[in-house]
Each structure stands twice: as C-alpha cells, then as structure tokens.
Amino acid sequence: MRIDKFLANKAIGSRKEVHQLIKQGLVSVNGVICQRKDMSIDLEKDRITLDGQVINNQQTYYIKLNKPAGYVTALEDSLHPTVMDLLPPAYKKMGLKPVGRLDKDTEGLLLLTTDGQWGHRVIHGRKDCQKKYYFTYEGQLASDAKEQLAKGLVLRDGTQCKPAKIEWIARAKALGGKGYIWIEEGKYHQVKRMIAALGGHVTYLKRISIDEIGLNGIEELGQYKELTEDEYRLFSL
Numbered sequence: 484m485r486i487d488k489f490l491a492n493k494a495i496g497s498r499k500e501v502h503q504l505i506k507q508g509l510v511s512v513n514g515v516i517c518q519r520k521d522m523s524i525d526l527e528k529d530r531i532t533l534d535g536q537v538i539n540n541q542q543t544y545y546i547k548l549n550k551p552a553g554y555v556t557a558l559e560d561s562l563h564p565t566v567m568d569l570l571p572p573a574y575k576k577m578g579l580k581p582v583g584r585l586d587k588d589t590e591g592l593l594l595l596t597t598d599g600q601w602g603h604r605v606i607h608g609r610k611d612c613q614k615k616y617y618f619t620y621e622g623q624l625a626s627d628a629k630e631q632l633a634k635g636l637v638l639r640d641g642t643q644c645k646p647a648k649i650e651w652i653a654r655a656k657a658l659g660g661k662g663y664i665w666i667e668e669g670k671y672h673q674v675k676r677m678i679a680a681l682g683g684h685v686t687y688l689k690r691i692s693i694d695e696i697g698l699n700g701i702e703e704l705g706q707y708k709e710l711t712e713d714e715y716r717l718f719s720l
C-alpha cells in the first residue's frame with residue numbers, strides 16, 4: 484500500500500495534509516525518514532512512525548467518541564447531523580459503524596468499529612458488562628428506587644429489566660436531583676424509561692463508561708481517539 488493512502492486511511496489527515504507531514508520529514512519507515520509520498524509499504528512488516536509515535540498498521544478500527552447532544556447515532560440521516568459527521572470521512576469509507584446507539588439528546592461515550600464481531604460482543608457478549616450513565620432528573624423517585632432497581636425494575640409497558648444500580652449525587656424531595664446509574668442492557672431509551680418508571684423525568688443524560696472504557700483522553704465533547712490495546716482486549720476473544 485502507498486504510505487500516503489495508509490496514513491489518510493488511518494485518519495491522520497487528508498491526502499494533502501499527509502503529503503505535508505511527509506514533506507516535513509515527520510514520517511519514518513523502519514527508522515528512516517520517508518522521502519516519497521508514493522512509497523510502497525508492507526503492512527505486515529514495516530514500522531511506520533509519525534513524529535516518533537508508532538502508527539499501528541491494523542486495518543480494523545476501534546474508536547471511542549465523546550458524543551455531543553444534537554447528533555443522531557446513524558451512518559446517515561436526512562434531517563440531523565450524525566455521529567459520523569464528527570469523524571474524518573476516511574473512517575466512514577473504511578466501514579466504521581457505531582456500536583449500539585445513544586439518543587440524539589444523550590451525550591458521552593460511543594464506541595465505533597469496523598469489526599462487526601467485536602461490536603456484537605460489546606453489545607451482547609458479556610452479561611456483566613456495566614454501562615455507567617450520569618443523569619439529572621425532575622420529579623421524585625420512589626423511596627425504594629434502589630431496591631426496585633437491584634431486583635430488576637419493571638418498566639411502565641411491562642418490560643422486565645435486569646438488576647441495575649443507582650447512586651445519588653444530590654436528591655431534593657419532589658424537585659429532582661442527579662446521580663449515576665449502572666445498567667447491563669441497552670434497551671430503547673432504557674435509562675429514561677427506568678427513571679420514568681421510578682417517578683422521575685430525565686433532563687440530561689451522559690454515558691460515562693462501558694465496562695473499563697471511559698472518557699479519558701476524550702474529555703471534550705466531539706473528541707475521539709483510537710482505543711488502547713487494553714481497552715480493545717476487554718471485548719476480544
């Protein structure tokens with residue numbers, strides 16, 4: 484593969500930007516500064532670095548994104564911007580897709596990958612995979628909310644949920660409050676429906692983590708980065 488294509492595919496920058504990086508002498512192949520933008524590289528053997536940092540030459544991508552509100556979790560949408568609009572177009576061309584979904588008005592951690600099997604394992608693979616959300620709400624939650632959640636809440640439409648955990652940061656009688664909730668599933672509008680079943684109304688929702696994968700390194704809304712090896716391994720075979 485050509486080195487400029489490889490770097491553009493890795494979403495390092497557009498082809499033009501990649502050519503600039505090569506011109507500036509920032510790209511090396513096996514320790515030798517790359518002189519030609521059309522240099523041919525062997526993805527199996529060659530070690531590519533950008534400004535001294537090794538670029539992994541995997542052809543599959545595992546990304547975490549701090550999703551802002553206002554973006555729909557879809558590849559395309561005729562009305563609203565999508566999470567793909569927050570990422571370099573090269574990713575879409577490589578087949579990157581969201582893993583599960585967050586509502587348009589929900590913020591926080593969204594995983595995306597080109598590896599469908601890995602994505603499937605994140606959603607369905609592990610029974611104990613906890614997703615942590617921060618939420619604010621209006622209204623008054625049932626006094627036994629903790630117990631109801633712990634034994635498995637029944638939603639207003641009769642849907643049975645798996646056991647979940649809640650912790651309050653603040654709880655004002657009748658006025659609402661804020662806290663964290665941990666769930667193992669990903670049913671449609673799940674957190675909002677759980678809080679509704681407990682007597683409240685979610686006014687803000689943000690996913691903080693999926694298992695051990697958190698928002699570290701992507702603290703700002705709209706930021707994204709490739710998963711570390713350790714994060715990837717949490718859901719590898």
Ligand code: URA
Nearest residue numbers: 586589672673674675
């Ligand atoms: N639960 C919800 O209600 N919405 C989300 O976006 C995620 C979990």
